[in-house]
């Protein structure tokens with residue numbers, strides 16, 4: 001059984017509409033958002049995300065800046081295309097970011 005099935009363009013657009021502030025990469029194969037943190041170190045949010053990823057067994061690429069955390073999500077096992085797993089992870093990350101007042 002495949003790791004996860006790629007979503008159609010329509011499914012991607014519908015699901016993206018439920019994730020305010022997130023966007024598609026230029027080639028449409030990844031979900032992206034850069035969070036800005038004023039209240040806690042960005043690394044704290046990164047560690048929170050690492051816990052979520054361990055729980056879901058699905059992982060983003062995180063780029064840690066001084067007060068930013070850039071998130072990029074795709075499903076490698078689906079040939080670097082977007083799947084429901086990516087949107088599930090993004091929704092959990094969005095909730096964690098909101099809890100840390102990241103914008």
Ligand SMILES: C[C@H](O)[C@H](O)[C@H]1CNC2=NC(N)=NC(=O)C2=N1
Nearest residue numbers: 057058059060074075076077078
């Ligand atoms: C064996 C294990 O389930 C796989 O390596 C998982 C782990 N996390 C993953 N995360 C992401 N983003 N894509 C994958 O294909 C993937 N594969």
